[in-house]
Amino acid sequence: MSAEKTPCSDVLSEVWLFLDSECDPGRRETLRQHLDECSPCLAQYGLYEQLKVLLARKCGGDQAPDEFRERVRASIRETVIQHRGGHVEVVSTSAPVEGQRDD
Numbered sequence: 001m002s003a004e005k006t007p008c009s010d011v012l013s014e015v016w017l018f019l020d021s022e023c024d025p026g027r028r029e030t031l032r033q034h035l036d037e038c039s040p041c042l043a044q045y046g047l048y049e050q051l052k053v054l055l056a057r058k059c060g061g062d063q064a065p066d067e068f069r070e071r072v073r074a075s076i077r078e079t080v081i082q083h084r085g086g087h088v089e090v091v092s093t094s095a096p097v098e099g100q101r102d103d
């Protein structure tokens, strides 16, 4: 077994892919193992999962509007930056606001 450890920043940038099953099985396993051992990353994963549920609920289906997806991704990036700052805190205040519609 390699002792090589995946950096948290790598894991966090790929957790979204992990959730969407967009990465290959080997990579999935690497990320899953990291999440198993790293509670800050696991907390981030939980936040992403909540956002995914929010997306699904808001759009009533599997296809979210690109613009909305972008906003979610942007808020995720903010969270990742906070993680890189050293102290990890799950912050969801920048997540999209419920009830905001364009039509």
Ligand SMILES: [Zn+2]
Pocket: 007, 008, 011, 034, 038, 040, 041
């Ligand atoms: Zn980590």
